[in-house]
Amino acid sequence: MRPAFLAACGLILAFLLTPVLIVICFALNPEPFIAFPPSGISLRWFGKFFASRDFMAAFWLSLGLGLATVVIAGLIGTLAAIALSRGRFPGRAVLVQLFLSPIVLPSILTGFALFQLAMVAGLGRNLGILLAGHLVVATPYVLRTVLAMLAQSDRALEEAARNLGATPARAFREVTLPLIRPGVMAGMLFAFIVSFDQFPVSLFLVSPGQETLPIAMFNYLRFDFDGTIAAASCVSILLAVILVIGIERMIGLQEYTRL
Amino acid sequence: MGTPRMLNRRTLLAATAGTLAVPALTGAQSANTLRITGWGGRWGEIMRQDIIPGFEKANSCRVEVDTAFPFVPKLMASPRGKPVYDVFHSNTNEQWAVFEQGLVEKRPDLTKVPNAAAIYPYATSDDIIGIVIFTSAIGLAWRRDKVATPPVSWKDFWDPRFAGQRGAYVIPANSLGQALFMMAGRLYGSGYKDLDASFKAMERMRPVRLFDFTGGTENAMLSGELSLTVLHDTAVYRNQDKVPVEFCAPSEGVVSLEQVLSVTKGTQMSALAHEWINYMLSPQVQKMMAEEVWYSPVRRDMQLGEKYRGKLLTTPEQVATLIQMPWQWYNGQKDRIDDRVNRIFRN
Numbered sequence: 250m251r252p253a254f255l256a257a258c259g260l261i262l263a264f265l266l267t268p269v270l271i272v273i274c275f276a277l278n279p280e281p282f283i284a285f286p287p288s289g290i291s292l293r294w295f296g297k298f299f300a301s302r303d304f305m306a307a308f309w310l311s312l313g314l315g316l317a318t319v320v321i322a323g324l325i326g327t328l329a330a331i332a333l334s335r336g337r338f339p340g341r342a343v344l345v346q347l348f349l350s351p352i353v354l355p356s357i358l359t360g361f362a363l364f365q366l367a368m369v370a371g372l373g374r375n376l377g378i379l380l381a382g383h384l385v386v387a388t389p390y391v392l393r394t395v396l397a398m399l400a401q402s403d404r405a406l407e408e409a410a411r412n413l414g415a416t417p418a419r420a421f422r423e424v425t426l427p428l429i430r431p432g433v434m435a436g437m438l439f440a441f442i443v444s445f446d447q448f449p450v451s452l453f454l455v456s457p458g459q460e461t462l463p464i465a466m467f468n469y470l471r472f473d474f475d476g477t478i479a480a481a482s483c484v485s486i487l488l489a490v491i492l493v494i495g496i497e498r499m500i501g502l503q504e505y506t507r508l
Numbered sequence: 509m510g511t512p513r514m515l516n517r518r519t520l521l522a523a524t525a526g527t528l529a530v531p532a533l534t535g536a537q538s539a540n541t542l543r544i545t546g547w548g549g550r551w552g553e554i555m556r557q558d559i560i561p562g563f564e565k566a567n568s569c570r571v572e573v574d575t576a577f578p579f580v581p582k583l584m585a586s587p588r589g590k591p592v593y594d595v596f597h598s599n600t601n602e603q604w605a606v607f608e609q610g611l612v613e614k615r616p617d618l619t620k621v622p623n624a625a626a627i628y629p630y631a632t633s634d635d636i637i638g639i640v641i642f643t644s645a646i647g648l649a650w651r652r653d654k655v656a657t658p659p660v661s662w663k664d665f666w667d668p669r670f671a672g673q674r675g676a677y678v679i680p681a682n683s684l685g686q687a688l689f690m691m692a693g694r695l696y697g698s699g700y701k702d703l704d705a706s707f708k709a710m711e712r713m714r715p716v717r718l719f720d721f722t723g724g725t726e727n728a729m730l731s732g733e734l735s736l737t738v739l740h741d742t743a744v745y746r747n748q749d750k751v752p753v754e755f756c757a758p759s760e761g762v763v764s765l766e767q768v769l770s771v772t773k774g775t776q777m778s779a780l781a782h783e784w785i786n787y788m789l790s791p792q793v794q795k796m797m798a799e800e801v802w803y804s805p806v807r808r809d810m811q812l813g814e815k816y817r818g819k820l821l822t823t824p825e826q827v828a829t830l831i832q833m834p835w836q837w838y839n840g841q842k843d844r845i846d847d848r849v850n851r852i853f854r855n
Binding site: 280281284361364452455464467468470471473474475 | 543547548549550551552572573574575576577578581582585586587590592721722723724726727730731732733750
């Protein structure tokens with residue numbers, strides 16, 4: 250049983266990691282086209298990526314947008330989850346579904362609808378609208394993970410804190426928040442990844458001259474098909490790895506297994 | 509339990525004023541800003557570095573280029589009297605699509621485009637909505653190191669020796685694929701609109717590798733995965749210093765892949781939009797885009813460098829080989845064609 254299980258795990262891992270390995274191969278291939286097997290090893294496409302004003306501007310914009318999304322979606326998602334979990338008011342179930350609906354809807358529709366809304370309202374396209382779009386699709390991930398943690402946490406602990414004289418704010422800070430922290434962190438991690446890799450929503454909401462990295466890559470891909478795209482993908486992958494390692498160092502990824 | 513805060517008149521007024529001010533603060537079109545659609549790659553580089561700054565300086569304005577596809581749904585979703593673009597730049601098939609939605613003018617006011625007097629008639633033919641500014645020729649690209657007998661006709665694309673070695677496009681998504689579809693109707697039927705002949709030719713085209721973008725085909729040609737493909741001359745000529753690839757202008761003629769500009773209906777920047785079109789047709793812009801990006805100019809009076817002669821279409825004889833496809837008709841049949849070709853290539 251154990252060898253069969255290990256083999257199955259190995260196959261699944263290979264299935265998941267092979268595309269990443271192929272991207273890395275393409276990024277290191279010195280040829281002016283994407284081909285396999287690579288004819289050698291070169292960093293020329295990384296050089297081109299980092300020297301490209303367009304790609305770098307897109308990279309920093311995506312990074313900034315991702316971080317802003319993490320903070321705001323983390324705040325909104327966490328507070329909304331607490332209200333929906335602990336509050337007693339009519340229509341809670343409907344509200345939960347409503348908040349989670351952007352996960353269910355195809356993102357391309359969400360993007361198009363937000364674009365249309367911005368146009369009809371005369372808001373035009375700008376960074377604020379783009380951030381709002383990212384928040385719409387990223388916040389449900391925070392909400393979902395925090396709701397899961399709240400459902401598991403023992404409410405009696407919060408009540409005990411209140412009975413012992415803690416203010417609501419202190420009970421939240423010293424009891425509730427530590428209990429739900431893995432959910433908040435996991436949700437924020439998802440929110441960052443959703444924002445940084447966001448394509449369908451950004452496609453409609455980016456304003457001219459302010460393209461995010463996935464949009465810049467897509468536009469590049471339509472006209473130039475060299476290893477720069479693979480290098481850009483490698484940088485994205487590396488960023489995700491750094492993020493995961495950082496969180497592991499900070500709070501330990503094993504915490505997430507509770508979710 | 510605290511008293512709920514009531515919405516008073518002052519708060520309501522402040523909120524209303526704030527809401528109304530948002531467009532002015534964030535999204536309203538800046539005065540003297542021209543919003544156009546555009547492309548990435550080398551096209552985008554040249555435009556940004558060399559072409560747009562000259563126009564902005566001469567007209568004391570700003571040009572905002574949206575290079576994030578798709579443009580058509582964005583234009584369709586913007587309010588009719590307040591289009592998201594002032595000038596719509598695309599290939600001919602998309603121009604017909606937006607024209608039929610009532611989103612662009614059929615033709616710019618040519619009295620406001622003095623440079624239009626110097627262009628070839630095909631740039632404003634009845635097959636065109638708007639005005640053509642550059643053209644690439646769609647023909648056959650082939651590898652010298654893999655093809656012993658070069659292709660001479662569009663029919664060579666169906667030659668069994670290229671089975672599995674030829675590349676084409678996902679027809680619903682790519683205008684080069686759509687052009688090939690119509691060309692098949694002419695080659696094997698009664699004309700470009702002979703659907704049955706085209707469908708049968710698509711079936712005979714297999715095995716074939718299909719791509720969404722010309723960039724994908726270009727890469728496959730460069731890497732030697734393909735021996736023969738349908739491609740525009742621009743993509744071939746700019747890569748000839750890298751790999752042994754040649755462009756064949758088939759004996760039946762090359763299909764015209766036009767870059768077209770149209771003025772959107774309801775634009776508040778009509779005068780500037782016409783200035784932009786005139787500028788794009790000016791000798792310096794026509795020459796720069798021809799020599800930097802390998803686009804055929806539409807001006808009749810262009811003198812290009814030696815290495816462009818015989819390649820880019822500048823003389824009346826060369827221009828006469830351009831075939832303009834019936835895109836209006838094609839758009840009307842698109843759903844039917846898409847459905848059938850999807851089934852052909854799925855099997």
